[in-house]
Amino acid sequence: MYQYLEEELDLLKTKVIKMGSLVEEQLEFAVKSLFEGNLEMGKIVIERDSKVDKYDVKIDKLCQKIFALTQPVAVDLRLIMSALKINNDLERMGDIAVNIAERAEPLANNIDLLKRVQLDIMAEKVMTVVQKAIDSFVNNDHEIALSVIKSDDIIDEMDRTIFYKLIDEMTKDSSLVNAGAHSISLLRHLERLADHSTNIAEEVIFLVDAKIIKHKNNLDNLDIKSEEII
Amino acid sequence: MQNIKIETEKLSLFYGKVQALNNISLNIEEKKITALIGPSGCGKSTYLRTLNRMNDLIPDVNITGTVKIDGIDIYGKKIDVVKLRRRVGMVFQKSNAFPKTVYDNVAYGPKINGVKSKKMLDEIVETSLKRAAIWDEVKDRLNEFAYSLSGGQQQRICIARALAVNPEIILMDEPASALDPISTSKIEELIFELKKSITIVIVTHNLQQAARVSDFCAFFLSGEIIEFDPTRKMFMSPKDERTQNYITGKFG
Known part of the structure; x- marks a missing residue:
């Protein structure tokens, strides 16, 4: 019986990892399409979103099946619970990739504005956070997960700074209002990506340490020695 | 833990030269359900039987350490084992109804403990069968042989029989392992209900x-x-x- 469960859990983990890789690639393409003005890449992102959605449904169904047939406990139960939640976050991140890709066209002539307010630097940092969050799940790595959680404050700070820079740009030059509005929307999307990455990292802590640290609960009790990643 | 009912300290048990329990220290809380789990031969049933001295009946058993109920060592010299077993009832894996009527099965304990009044016995039988959640099913069959009931019903008769002498603790050794899912769920609901007034230790x-x-495991x-x-x-x-x-x- 356990062999059956083990096979199902392996399959589940593999599916979540594959979905994670796909979402990561979607985001990379979306960011490139935006900052390099490569609209073709943006199109690929929009078209491939249905593939992310399919993973979402498949993972949900697999979790239902494992719950119904095997009544998992302990680390097995935690894996399924975290897979369900990570699946949810990844699906949302996939949608954000589409939203970012959709900004490529309206912002194609304002790439210099994005770089002036350092949205490109923020995007790069967010991509690192996303990759690390997925890595922490792949390797059950508690340390990387903690460093992802720690990085969220840096992203939040960048979010605030860039927001005011954009306001400033728009105040000085009203022809930038349209691009500025799209940029603020982009800024929100990037900030949300870091939040979803934090959620994934929190699920990894739950999976590995059986501790619930959502909403920064119990975070003080955890020994955070991890290096900064961004 | 708030109120400890059973306190086991450094309990070891040998069947001849074979050690079945090794230095067990365990506190069991009052009016809670404590489950003992583990693979076959791990000692859980042996431990369960030390709590009402059922192992005394097996030759060549040697026990060291202490088991206290309400702070009193049940292996002490002054302990009356019959009285102890009245306080600490037991339900086994296979229902072991007596070859008697439903009524006599349940009235057996109170009768040998000196209850003679028919009215009082009727009351005890009814209350015990109600507490064992089987009254509605057998109230019109009290004079039938217990063997005529289903396995699940017989098991609840055994629980009613254990309850008839008002025990403080009930030990259950795989009480539902031979039952179908519906009977099992009835026994589980019953166990849940009983913990309001009784401490339960269950091997499963x-x-x-x-x-x-269970509350503890x-x-x-x-x-x-x-x-x-x-x-x-x-x-x-x-x-x-x-x-x-x-x-x-x-594994296991």
């Missing part, structure tokens, strides 16, 4: 059952307690890898 091989009904392996914790904790995040391997089905 059915891990889902332990997870469903002790994992036995090779005569030792590997882990003892609130059930929720044990099934969500066991401390010991051996516990994790057992409850997830990796």
Whole structure:
């Protein structure tokens, strides 16, 4: 019986990892399409979103099946619970990739504005956070997960700074209002990506340490020695 | 833990030269359900039987350490074993109804304890059958042979029989392992109801059952307690890898 469960859990983990890789690639393409003005890449992102959605449904169904047939406990139960939640976050991140890709066209002539307010630097940092969050799940790595959680404050700070820079740009030059509005929307999307990455990292802590640290609960009790990643 | 009903300290038990329990220290809380889990031969049933001295009946058994109920050592010299077993009732894996009527099965304990009044016996039988959640099914069949009932019903008759002498503790040794899912669920509901007034210690091989009904759970392996914790904790995040391997089905 356990062999059956083990096979199902392996399959589940593999599916979540594959979905994670796909979402990561979607985001990379979306960011490139935006900052390099490569609209073709943006199109690929929009078209491939249905593939992310399919993973979402498949993972949900697999979790239902494992719950119904095997009544998992302990680390097995935690894996399924975290897979369900990570699946949810990844699906949302996939949608954000589409939203970012959709900004490529309206912002194609304002790439210099994005770089002036350092949205490109923020995007790069967010991509690192996303990759690390997925890595922490792949390797059950508690340390990387903690460093992802720690990085969220840096992203939040960048979010605030860039927001005011954009306001400033728009105040000085009203022809930038349209691009500025799209940029603020982009800024929100990037900030949300870091939040979803934090959620994934929190699920990894739950999976590995059986501790619930959502909403920064119990975070003080955890020994955070991890290096900064961004 | 708030109120400890049973306190076991450094309990070891030998069947001849074979050691079945090794240095068991375990506290069991009053009016809670404590499940004992572990693979076959791990000592959980042996431990259960030490709590009402059922092992005394087996020749060549040697016990060291202490078992206290309400702070009193039940292996002390002045202990009346019959009185002890009245306080600490037992329900076995296979229902062992007496070859008597339903009524006489339940009235047996009170009768040998000196209750003679028919009115009082009627009352005890009715109350016990109600507490064992079987009154509605047998109230019109009290004079039928207990053997004519289904396995699940017979098991609840045995529980009613145990309840008839008002025990403070009930030990259950796989009480539902021979029953179908519906009878099992009736027994589990009954166990849940009983813990309002009784301390229950249950041995079970059915891990889902332990997870469903118990408040605390002790994992036995090779005569030792590997882990003892609130059930929720044990099934969500066991401390010991051996516990994790057992409850997830990796061995056992």
